[in-house]
Amino acid sequence: DAGITQSPRHKVTETGTPVTLRCHQTENHRYMYWYRQDPGHGLRLIHYSYGVKDTDKGEVSDGYSVSRSKTEDFLLTLESATSSQTSVYFCAISRTSGTRRADTQYFGPGTRLTVL
């Protein structure tokens, strides 16, 4: 158990509404990630953070923003949700410290988001 929680676990929303997903960790790790998982695509990185207020884009960042004001919380925001953002979203943390190398990641339970 890596001490990662995600909220909400399920959400149904309408096209054009803003949505914020929360990832909370209890272990004070520096690196946090947001992925989406879709059939036929596997896990794709949306954004990641390497410290408080330090974030960067992943391969599918369009339409998403993130914020990290505290070590333990990493928020993913869909400013104006679209049906193409219907997906399962996973947060992950990495226990790597002190280097730039990506390493083993531990995942939260996921949030299933449906945009109607």
Add this chain to the structure above:
Amino acid sequence: TQLLEQSPQFLSIQEGENLTVYCNSSSVFSSLQWYRQEPGEGPVLLVTVVTGGEVKKLKRLTFQFGDARKDSSLHITAAQPGDTGLYLCAGAKDSGYALNFGKGTSLLVTP
């Protein structure tokens, strides 16, 4: 761009059979991880391999990292229904913070 190709994509076998899942790339990775994911849950780490040629065993699961650190395999001996799930490989590069995931192999083991 999919850096890691997994095969097969789907696998349905009977309890007691052996199987091998492959994870291939043209890129070199500093480490490679294998995860298993069950429906409705997040991926769970099985193993990390970091040295070319490395072999790790986890009960009936054997993981191998290729000598050139471009590929890996997962072999399951005497599969059981509890092995059913989605198996994902993921590679880490020396530069950058993110992992590159394969699309996964969906395994079904029937009694």
